[in-house]
Amino acid sequence: LSETGNVSGRVQAKREISSTVAGRPTPGAPGGRKLSTNPADTRDVVAEVALGDVETFVSACRAAREAQSAWARVPAPVRSQVIKRAGRVVEANKEALARLLTREVGKPYAESLGEVQEIVDTCDFFTSEGRRLYGQTVPSEMPDKQLFTFRVPVGVAAIITAGNFPVAVPSWYLVPALVCGNAVVFKPADYAPALGDALASLLRAGGLPDGVLNVVHAGGEQTFSGLEAALEAGLVDKVGFTGSTAVGREIGALCGRHLQSPCLELGGKNPLVVTERARVDLAVEGALFSGFGTAGQRCTSLGTAIVHESVHDEFLEKLTCAVEVAPIGDPTEDVLYGPMLDRKFARSFEGFLEDLIEPHHSVSGSTATGRITPENPREGFVGEAERGLFYHPTIVSGLRQEDPLYSTETFGPLVGVMRYGSFDEAVDLANGHGYGLSAAIYTEDPAEAFRFRERVSAGMVSVNNSTSGAEAHLPFGGNARSGNGSRQSGVWVLDQFTRWQSVNWDYAGKLQKAQMDVSDL
Ligand code: UN1
Numbered sequence: 019l020s021e022t023g024n025v026s027g028r029v030q031a032k033r034e035i036s037s038t039v040a041g042r043p044t045p046g047a048p049g050g051r052k053l054s055t056n057p058a059d060t061r062d063v064v065a066e067v068a069l070g071d072v073e074t075f076v077s078a079c080r081a082a083r084e085a086q087s088a089w090a091r092v093p094a095p096v097r098s099q100v101i102k103r104a105g106r107v108v109e110a111n112k113e114a115l116a117r118l119l120t121r122e123v124g125k126p127y128a129e130s131l132g133e134v135q136e137i138v139d140t141c142d143f144f145t146s147e148g149r150r151l152y153g154q155t156v157p158s159e160m161p162d163k164q165l166f167t168f169r170v171p172v173g174v175a176a177i178i179t180a181g182n183f184p185v186a187v188p189s190w191y192l193v194p195a196l197v198c199g200n201a202v203v204f205k206p207a208d209y210a211p212a213l214g215d216a217l218a219s220l221l222r223a224g225g226l227p228d229g230v231l232n233v234v235h236a237g238g239e240q241t242f243s244g245l246e247a248a249l250e251a252g253l254v255d256k257v258g259f260t261g262s263t264a265v266g267r268e269i270g271a272l273c274g275r276h277l278q279s280p281c282l283e284l285g286g287k288n289p290l291v292v293t294e295r296a297r298v299d300l301a302v303e304g305a306l307f308s309g310f311g312t313a314g315q316r317c318t319s320l321g322t323a324i325v326h327e328s329v330h331d332e333f334l335e336k337l338t339c340a341v342e343v344a345p346i347g348d349p350t351e352d353v354l355y356g357p358m359l360d361r362k363f364a365r366s367f368e369g370f371l372e373d374l375i376e377p378h379h380s381v382s383g384s385t386a387t388g389r390i391t392p393e394n395p396r397e398g399f400v401g402e403a404e405r406g407l408f409y410h411p412t413i414v415s416g417l418r419q420e421d422p423l424y425s426t427e428t429f430g431p432l433v434g435v436m437r438y439g440s441f442d443e444a445v446d447l448a449n450g451h452g453y454g455l456s457a458a459i460y461t462e463d464p465a466e467a468f469r470f471r472e473r474v475s476a477g478m479v480s481v482n483n484s485t486s487g488a489e490a491h492l493p494f495g496g497n498a499r500s501g502n503g504s505r506q507s508g509v510w511v512l513d514q515f516t517r518w519q520s521v522n523w524d525y526a527g528k529l530q531k532a533q534m535d536v537s538d539l
Contacts, residue, residue, distance in 0.1 A: 030121070031270045033065040037074050037235050040081035041228025044074055044158045049240050054211050056405040057124040057357040058349050064122045065212040070236045075203070075244025078232040082174040082201035084328065085229030090171050090199035098148020098197050105141025106133065112220060115185065115216055119432070121292065122212050122358040123181055124406070127350045134166060136186035137193075137217070144197045147509065151198070151516070159533075168515035171199035173255035177244055180261045180268070180357050181207030182315045184394075185217045190494070190506045191258040191281070192231065198515040200256070201230045203248075209237050209360035214219035216354035242268065243431040249276040256280070256515065259315075259507075263427075263453075263499045270502060281504040283495055285427040286455030286483035287321035289448040292333055293441070294326040296460035302336045304458060306354070309433035309485035310341065310411050312393050313355040315363060317500075318456045319479070322417060322424060322434040324447045330437040334415055337435070338382045343409045345388075347400030355431060357407040362374025364407040367430030371412070374423040379414045387412045425451040441466065445473045452499030456485040477505070482503075 037044045049069030056062035102506055108115065116130035125133065128307055156165040177191040187287070191338040195202050206214020218233045232248075236244065248254045249272065257280035259269045268282040273280040290308065292301040301323075309320035325333045349356030358364040365436045371387055381387060387410050390403040396410055417424055417434040424434065438444045448457055448470075457476035461467050467481045476489055488494050493505035505512060524530055 023534050033215070034066040034068075034233060035065050035211050035215050037078065037532040038215075038218065039074070039078045039086070040232065044068075044070060048074060049236050051416070052071050052208070054122060054209060054212075056121050056406075057359060058401070058415075062121070064118075065481055067103065067211045067235050069240070070234050071240045072244040072247055075205075075236060075241060076251065077236050077246050078203045078234045079174055079176065079248040080250075081229040081232055082203050082446065083226060083253050086106045086171070086199075086201035089201055089230045091225060094148045094151050094197065094199065096212050097199060098145045099140050101116060101148065101226045102145040102224070104136050104221045104226075104423055107223045108141065109138045111220060112138070115220070118216055119185065120349045120356075121360045123184055123210055124349045126356055128352065133183060133186045136490050137189040140186075140193045141150040143508070144193045147194070147512070148197045158522070159522075160526070160530045162205035162524065163384070163530060164523045166306060166521040166523070168519045168521065169512065170218055170519045172515055172517055173200060174203065174253060174302055175200045175201060175256040175515065176203045176205070176248065176254045177258045178205045178241065179259075179263070181210035182312065182317070186214040187216055187260050187283075187363075187488075189244070190216065190511070191491070194511045194513045195256075195495045196221075196226065196230065196260075198512060201232075202352050203232045203234060203254075205234050205236065205241050208237060209362070210286055214245070221504075230469060238265075242272070245269075245509060246272055247253045249273070249278070249332050258514070259283070266501070267539060269296060272302060279504075280502065281500045281506065282332035283317065283504070283506060284499065284501050285429075285453060286319070286500050287425060287451040287453045288318055288319045288456040288458070288476075289451070289486055290320050290323045290458040291448055291460065292323060292325040292329060292331055292462040293444070293445050293463070293466055294328045295461065295463045295466060296326075296329065297338065297462060297482075298329050298333055304460065304484035305339045305433060306344065307459070310344065310355055311433045311486065313358055314431040314433075320433055320458075320485045321427065321451070322436055322447075324436050324444050326437055326444070327439055330435075334382070334413070334435055337433075338413055341413060343398070344399065344411070345400050345511065346396065346411065347403065347408060351400045354402050358409060358430065361407065363429060364409070367409060367428060369433075370426065370428040370430065370432070371481055374421070374426060374428070375414060376421060379416050379421075379423075382413050382415065386410050404472065419447060419450055422476065427453070441469070444533045447477050449473075452498055453500045455495070455500035456480070456488070458483060458485045466516075471523050477501075
């Protein structure tokens with residue numbers, strides 16, 4: 019990975035990026051040109067991107083279609099050797115990719131290193147999976163007949179991802195899709211093109227044949243129309259999408275019209291329940307990390323802390339103090355969080371601050387809310403706030419279930435706090451917001467934790483740990499507005515990128531008919 023550096027004040031390289039189809043950069047910029055800037059210092063241009071259009075997307079799908087059957091014929095253990103090498107290439111470039119991550123989306127460097135490690139772990143996991151991809155042998159109801167199942171690749175996968183985890187989350191799709199023998203068209207987030215491009219180059223360096231991994235940089239509308247055209251032309255067999263619930267609905271409807279079931283990983287309003295039997299300090303730590311880490315811009319970020327009335331005031335006071343003193347600012351430094359990912363998110367977060375905070379709420383956590391500027395400063399801010407998209411942390415207490423904030427994902431550094439009396443009430447509040455991605459409970463009582471696990475509607479449940487920070491080899495995904503029930507990661511994702519083929523093999527030498535020739539014993 020060519021070095022770009024990210025030390026404030028240093029002149030930094032700007033990358034020139036275009037889509038890659040069949041192993042070659044595409045000429046021109048049919049969708050226009052776009053600059054990707056550093057959200058911690060918006061004067062720093064990270065990349066200039068030549069955007070593709072509908073035809074770019076379709077031609078990438080065509081290239082993938084052409085390359086796929088040869089790739090599928092490469093034995094799976096050999097395909098997984100390519101992934102093994104790709105993992106080593108990513109590992110060798112870990113710091114450079116992490117620096118780019120910090121520069122293009124403003125993720126604190128320590129978290130960036132963690133995100134890159136997640137790609138390495140994913141490659142390691144699927145390297146071995148390529149030697150398994152097990153099928154089954156199944157007894158037949160007839161003599162002289164064998165039944166088998168095989169996993170077969172779906173074909174061409176179109177992967178469209180968000181920029182909050184611009185390299186780890188795509189790798190959750192790309193790596194298993196490739197090991198399973200699919201070809202891929204990858205569309206990175208608009209505001210993280212350099213990272214998408216870097217990830218694809220590093221994976222290709224493992225030895226992927228041309229056309230097996232294509233990258234399209236395009237705006238949202240062109241991508242959607244391109245996907246529609248490619249589905250219409252029968253060039254896409256599986257869509258993987260991580261992003262907002264609103265866009266996920268559109269993609270789901272489009273795929274449904276083509277009889278496809280996509281893999282959708284959408285938003286969350288993740289609850290964290292603190293019971294009267296919790297270690298409050300531990301819960302505060304978990305709430306601080308998952309509520310404000312990554313500036314609240316994870317799909318697993320804490321939405322609402324639901325706190326038992328006996329510990330509510332203590333929890334709120336301790337969380338408020340922790341937030342007051344947390345270092346915030348320049349993501350190259352050791353901070354709790356850096357800037358918003360992009361102007362789009364900064365604007366929408368400002369809208370939420372305006373629309374969702376009501377007079378009966380009490381707002382604490384910082385003496386101020388909104389963007390951190392010289393006029394609206396934060397004491398102890400790390401760096402120069404006016405250069406980037408930095409926001410005050412906000413805690414909203416006195417939240418009620420009927421308040422829109424209770425059921426709206428804000429994707430910013432804002433945590434709601436509610437109080438509850440009975441366990442049933444806590445469960446209702448943990449389930450009532452309409453999402454179902456991640457949920458946490460803090461309690462020292464195992465029975466209470468098990469009861470919560472049983473009754474909470476969430477794809478991922480944490481006990482005495484925060485709502486964020488899922489490990490890369492467990493199923494990842496949510497229910498209700500958080501997705502369509504699909505799961506990524508670990509062996510579970512293999513069901514997204516392969517289909518079952520059943521085989522009957524008859525060596526009786528005469529026609530045997532199922533359901534009709536079963537001999538009585
Ligand atoms: C996301 O925000 O889209 O569990 C994914 C976590 C991370 C992944 C988040 N490992 O917080």
